[in-house]
Amino acid sequence: MTAPIEPRPAQGYAGDLTPQQAWDLLAAEPGAVLVDVRTEGEWRTIGVPDVASLDKATVFTQWVTGDGRPNPGFLAELEAAGVPTDQPVVFLCRSGQRSIGAARLATSAGYGPAYNVLEGFEGPVGPFGARDQAGWKVRELPHTAYAEPTR
Template identity: 40%
Template sequence: MIENLDPKQAWAVLRENPAAVLIDVRTAIEHGFVGHPPHAIHVAWKEFPGMQLNTGFVEQVRQHAPDKAAPVLLLCRSGVRSVDAAKALEADGYQHLINILEGFEGPLDENKHRGTVGGWRYHGLPWQQS
């Protein structure tokens, strides 16, 4: 089963459960330049050029999250890619998957800008840039 939590709920899980692992499934550019939560492990679901599927995604996550019973939280830009990534991990036997709703930047607002109506940064949670 894949659980959906908002960014504040996800942050609480990370603070309260030392076994929890946060996987940032965005591209390397998004992770580095847009920013990411502290200790987020970058494993792209899709990558440039062409936003091609990372065929090694599940194996790469296994290296960082070998315990398939521990919580694995998945973060993308707006909460869409992370759902697909969670489904792939669920098929591999991961038991406690958490999709972070709104993602890091949140949905587009009326001016087609992100970060003004939702997302990890919008909620004032810790983040950093490379």
């Protein structure tokens, strides 16, 4: 039996998870969903988390658009993607900052528990300007190139 996943406490959402805790939660909870809230440009150029080995698909919806504007359709896109309101929802961005806002908004709209992934997909900028110190990719969690969704 695995140890329970204990998120770091947070205000306005269920809490913060390390990338490994997020993976473990997604693996342990059949209804849990991973939502990548980075921009389409980030998905295309940096790659995306791969949860296929868990028989899941990542939901892609931008928290902000490529020009930095808030995505007014964010909640509608979660609903359209079939994100359940009564299951864990794990939000991921580049460094774990934008996904806090997404987790808070989702919580206020009745989703959840909603979590933020600390460190995000790439983590913060390191001492030499690269994002190679932390994050989903550095922790060697599954990731792949972005594939255009089929319509």
